[in-house]
Amino acid sequence: LFASVEMAPRDPILGLNEQFNADPNPKKVNLGVGVYTDDQGKLPLLKCVAAAEKQMSEAPKARGYLPIDGIVAYDKAVQGLVFGAEHPAVKGGRIATAQAIGGTGGLKLGADFLKRLQPNAQVLISDPSWENHRALFETAGFPVDVYPYYDAANRGINFEGMIAKLKAAAAGTIVLLHACCHNPTGYDLTDAQWDEVIAVIKAQGLIPFLDMAYQGFGNGIAEDGAVVIKFLDAGLSYFVSTSFSKSFSLYGERVGALSIVSETAEECGRVLSQLKRVIRTNYSNPPTHGAQVVAMVLTSPELRKMWEDELAEMRDRIKVMRGALVENLQAAGVQGDLSYITRQKGMFSYSGLNAPQMQRLRSEFGVYGVDSGRICVAALNTGNLKYVADAIKAVM
Ligand code: LMR
Numbered sequence: 001l002f003a004s005v006e007m008a009p010r011d012p013i014l015g016l017n018e019q020f021n022a023d024p025n026p027k028k029v030n031l032g033v034g035v036y037t038d039d040q041g042k043l044p045l046l047k048c049v050a051a052a053e054k055q056m057s058e059a060p061k062a063r064g065y066l067p068i069d070g071i072v073a074y075d076k077a078v079q080g081l082v083f084g085a086e087h088p089a090v091k092g093g094r095i096a097t098a099q100a101i102g103g104t105g106g107l108k109l110g111a112d113f114l115k116r117l118q119p120n121a122q123v124l125i126s127d128p129s130w131e132n133h134r135a136l137f138e139t140a141g142f143p144v145d146v147y148p149y150y151d152a153a154n155r156g157i158n159f160e161g162m163i164a165k166l167k168a169a170a171a172g173t174i175v176l177l178h179a180c181c182h183n184p185t186g187y188d189l190t191d192a193q194w195d196e197v198i199a200v201i202k203a204q205g206l207i208p209f210l211d212m213a214y215q216g217f218g219n220g221i222a223e224d225g226a227v228v229i230k231f232l233d234a235g236l237s238y239f240v241s242t243s244f245s246k247s248f249s250l251y252g253e254r255v256g257a258l259s260i261v262s263e264t265a266e267e268c269g270r271v272l273s274q275l276k277r278v279i280r281t282n283y284s285n286p287p288t289h290g291a292q293v294v295a296m297v298l299t300s301p302e303l304r305k306m307w308e309d310e311l312a313e314m315r316d317r318i319k320v321m322r323g324a325l326v327e328n329l330q331a332a333g334v335q336g337d338l339s340y341i342t343r344q345k346g347m348f349s350y351s352g353l354n355a356p357q358m359q360r361l362r363s364e365f366g367v368y369g370v371d372s373g374r375i376c377v378a379a380l381n382t383g384n385l386k387y388v389a390d391a392i393k394a395v396m
Helices: 014-021 048-056 074-081 102-119 132-137 157-167 191-204 221-233 267-280 289-299 301-332 355-365 385-395
Strands: 095-101 123-127 144-148 174-178 207-212 237-242 256-262 348-350 374-378
Touching: 048 289, 048 301, 074 095, 074 144, 074 237, 074 256, 074 289, 095 102, 095 267, 102 132, 102 207, 102 237, 102 267, 102 348, 123 157, 123 191, 132 144, 132 174, 157 191, 191 221, 207 221, 207 355, 256 267, 256 289, 289 301, 301 385, 355 385
Parallel strands: 123 144, 123 174, 174 207, 207 237
Antiparallel strands: 095 256, 237 256, 348 374
């Protein structure tokens, strides 16, 4: 039966974890996957999460099936966080939010939903994008093309190229956009550039799909979420996939959501009914624990404050590491303008190193980053910075 099954290539991001775990090098550093570790190199259990779990363990509950679209209080809390509880679109019942299996799950639900709605559409993702975007939309049955994004020569965004591609796209094209902390480049559009993108999307009749996996890791929770509200205020119908893997350090719980903004509450009811069919035929209904934790934290003023402070602490530490990486690279003898590292937002720095250089970093130094040149700054710490900087210098 399986004689013709070919060996699949390893996943470009998660496959690195397997390689890293098997590496006997005592100095190895994992800058591959987008995971935040603290200055001791440990994955944090946030205090707000521990406090919510303590409350839950003091009043243990049986685990029945959840509604198909997830915990009602969770979906409501996500809407409040992402769109603002007082926004007329939220109050007017124009947004359908369903709990999803992480941000990836939210993307997949949206992709499957769109395949039923717009079976012949094309998907455009940024060049480059998160490695899984292309695979995920292709697996859902869409042809996937790219719009220009990274400008290597200027260490920034090729905005003209991006706009030109969007202007040339056919009506009904699905455009995948990173709401904040672009993965992998770390370069985000300015406010004015977002306005221009929104105007083109409107004029061309494109379908926006926002991926927001790093809210709070750029400039702040509200600041990073501002783009989502811009689309709302523009009166567009669109999709938003959100993730709490990073912002709650709940990677393994797979807590995310998909929100779909419709024109009217009546339309929204029909959209939600179809979305529930997609969920039911994929995994029936979502799991209880992680979403319960997030809902408790977001709805308790005390725990919410704790979360916002802890998220700010992670964000600030990453910024300190960016500055320290620049200093350590300079100390290692790397010449030139390195200010791009502190301009980039979120967990990643797009180093500009090529695949052979990234492979050398792994094989000679046990420093793991993605072949695209992406390194996770959120996994740097005072103990590994110098080693990493020296290794980067050595392969340059
Ligand atoms: C990443 O980009 O490293 C994260 O989003 C984790 C993943 O699933 O790839």
